[in-house]
Amino acid sequence: MLIMIANVLDADNLRWLRNNLEQTRFVDGRQTAGREARVVKNNEQVDRGDPLLEEMQELVIDRLLTNALFRMATRPHVVRPPLFSRYEPGMEYGSHVDDAIMGGMRTDVSVTIFLSEPDEYDGGELVIESAAGEQDVKLSAGSAVLYPTTSLHRVAPVSRGERRAAVTWVRSLVRDAGERELLFDLETARHALFERLGKTPELDLLAKTQSNLLRRWAED
Numbered sequence: 704m705l706i707m708i709a710n711v712l713d714a715d716n717l718r719w720l721r722n723n724l725e726q727t728r729f730v731d732g733r734q735t736a737g738r739e740a741r742v743v744k745n746n747e748q749v750d751r752g753d754p755l756l757e758e759m760q761e762l763v764i765d766r767l768l769t770n771a772l773f774r775m776a777t778r779p780h781v782v783r784p785p786l787f788s789r790y791e792p793g794m795e796y797g798s799h800v801d802d803a804i805m806g807g808m809r810t811d812v813s814v815t816i817f818l819s820e821p822d823e824y825d826g827g828e829l830v831i832e833s834a835a836g837e838q839d840v841k842l843s844a845g846s847a848v849l850y851p852t853t854s855l856h857r858v859a860p861v862s863r864g865e866r867r868a869a870v871t872w873v874r875s876l877v878r879d880a881g882e883r884e885l886l887f888d889l890e891t892a893r894h895a896l897f898e899r900l901g902k903t904p905e906l907d908l909l910a911k912t913q914s915n916l917l918r919r920w921a922e923d
């Protein structure tokens with residue numbers, strides 16, 4: 704399941720991040736790719752030693768973890784420090800699967816937060832493969848897409864302008880994407896029923912079911 708979340712970053716966050724990105728040092732993105740992904744990775748990323756990086760990472764992690772939809776969709780255990788990337792004309796990231804373990808942590812959910820507006824560049828769609836086919840994702844600046852790290856995906860070549868993004872990975876309390884989706888649907892239905900009917904005995908049963916499924920599936 705693919706989930707889009709609008710406005711994870713607000714206008715002030717975006718201005719601050721984009722301003723910082725003007726001042727940071729970018730290096731070849733191949734430095735952080737696995738052996739096979741390196742062959743198809745052609746982008747640039749903020750240097751790991753850049754003094755501005757840590758504060759930028761903290762802001763993005765904080766904005767994700769305080770977002771209710773993000774928490775519902777990912778059941779986060781740990782969110783990795785994001786990478787900030789840019790793609791200039793001719794750059795792309797060919798088809799790959801992200802590393803299953805990063806920094807000793809299992810990766811369950813991949814996250815892209817778009818930092819450029821769609822009209823600032825041509826191409827640069829994040830293309831995610833699933834059994835139902837390919838899905839192209841290009842969102843407004845500040846919005847995020849979440850997808851299972853189990854998926855093959857790529858970033859299409861940029862042909863004009865510059866695509867900037869923050870990408871990160873979540874170790875979820877619930878390893879299996881199908882189980883996360885069941886919990887997400889249950890919680891969505893519960894919220895909607897509560898809004899419509901208030902707290903009913905049926906809602907209590909749904910809450911009990913959701914809670915006990917989470918207890919059954921969660922690994923902490």
Ligand SMILES: O=C(O)CCC(=O)C(=O)O
Pocket residue numbers: 788796801815829856857858868870
């Ligand atoms: O920039 C993106 O949207 C995704 C980048 C990516 O696939 C990666 O860094 O592994």
Ligand SMILES: [Fe+2]
Pocket residue numbers: 799800801856
């Ligand atoms: Fe990737």
